[in-house]
Amino acid sequence: MDPHGAHPSSKPLLETLTARLRNMAHRLTTPRRDILDALRRGAHPMSHRQIHSALRGSCDLATVYRSVHLLESAGLVQRFDLGDGVRRYELLGEDGHGHHHHLVCRRCDRVVELLECFAPELEQRVASQSGYSGVTHRLEFFGTCPACQSA
Amino acid sequence: MDPHGAHPSSKPLLETLTARLRNMAHRLTTPRRDILDALRRGAHPMSHRQIHSALRGSCDLATVYRSVHLLESAGLVQRFDLGDGVRRYELLGEDGHGHHHHLVCRRCDRVVELLECFAPELEQRVASQSGYSGVTHRLEFFGTCPACQSA
DNA sequence: CACCACCTGCAAATCGTTTGCATTTTTTCC
DNA sequence: GGAAAAAATGCAAACGATTTGCAGGTGGTG
Structure with missing residues (x-):
């Protein structure tokens, strides 16, 4: 990250x-x-x-x-x-290489790029347990950035 | 699930x-x-x-x-x-109890509710490594449901 | 039960996105 | 290199989701 x-x-x-x-x-x-x-x-x-x-x-x-x-x-x-x-x-x-996620500040919309993608094995689990095929995901994080915390 | x-x-x-x-x-x-x-x-x-x-x-x-x-x-x-x-x-x-995710069929929009939420410890990691506070997330899965696969 | 702040209905405005159609561009083939 | 066919663009209008201004209605408090 x-x-x-x-x-x-x-x-x-x-x-x-x-x-x-x-x-x-x-x-x-x-x-x-x-x-x-x-x-x-x-x-x-x-x-x-x-x-x-x-x-x-x-x-x-x-x-x-x-x-x-x-x-x-x-x-x-x-x-x-x-x-x-x-x-x-x-x-x-x-x-599909380069898949990743973001962390967005709720106040100022500042975006941080997150390097790792955690969920590939989750996709497997979700797929096999639901019967769905070609499972992908969308994951984003939200929070308050350091600057907006002190403001 | x-x-x-x-x-x-x-x-x-x-x-x-x-x-x-x-x-x-x-x-x-x-x-x-x-x-x-x-x-x-x-x-x-x-x-x-x-x-x-x-x-x-x-x-x-x-x-x-x-x-x-x-x-x-x-x-x-x-x-x-x-x-x-x-x-x-x-x-x-x-x-905030009841937080969960979904699996949506790309073809017919059928929705499956997923019981578990995997990411709470990820929020911790993302928060501590980024300096953001109050980190939450949004995660959804997409795929093709069994019915649409055979169709 | 009267009052006031808050809420609702209605209609119009806003914003992101899509689409129809005439014109221009890209590619293919000679 | 140029003509013809196929596909892409520009422009403007349409569309769908969401928001908003305003006049009138309602909840709950004293």
């Missing part, structure tokens, strides 16, 4: 990402490349709006929604729900 | 719930009582809309939103985010 760091995995090259997209039989368009690049630069999960403003309006917000949706189903990005009604996304390594 | 059962904890009396509300220095109004009763009867987490229709329009949808919000901050109900953009709620025992 790394209380201060940014995204745990080292950043992949933009080329690597675009290659992955092409291999999925998807077109490489300017918005998609730019979105991947924006996510590559971001340290924390980004909302559609954040991505859109990082792009400085180089493409439409609707395109961000459509592209991120495609990137998600292509397995290039992972969605996170941090409690407010806003969806956020981070790059995901190949074969 | 109970793959087939409904809410794990036995249902509290409606009187018990209303008493808890009164003790929090909140008024006991008809809509609030009815909402608590609807949640008491429901086996799975209910959305505002579901609660509202369980009440057969005896109060306004906006009142459901306002009341559930109050019940949540009073610690009487707990919110669950099951992945679609819809918030769902279940009764929560006193002192």
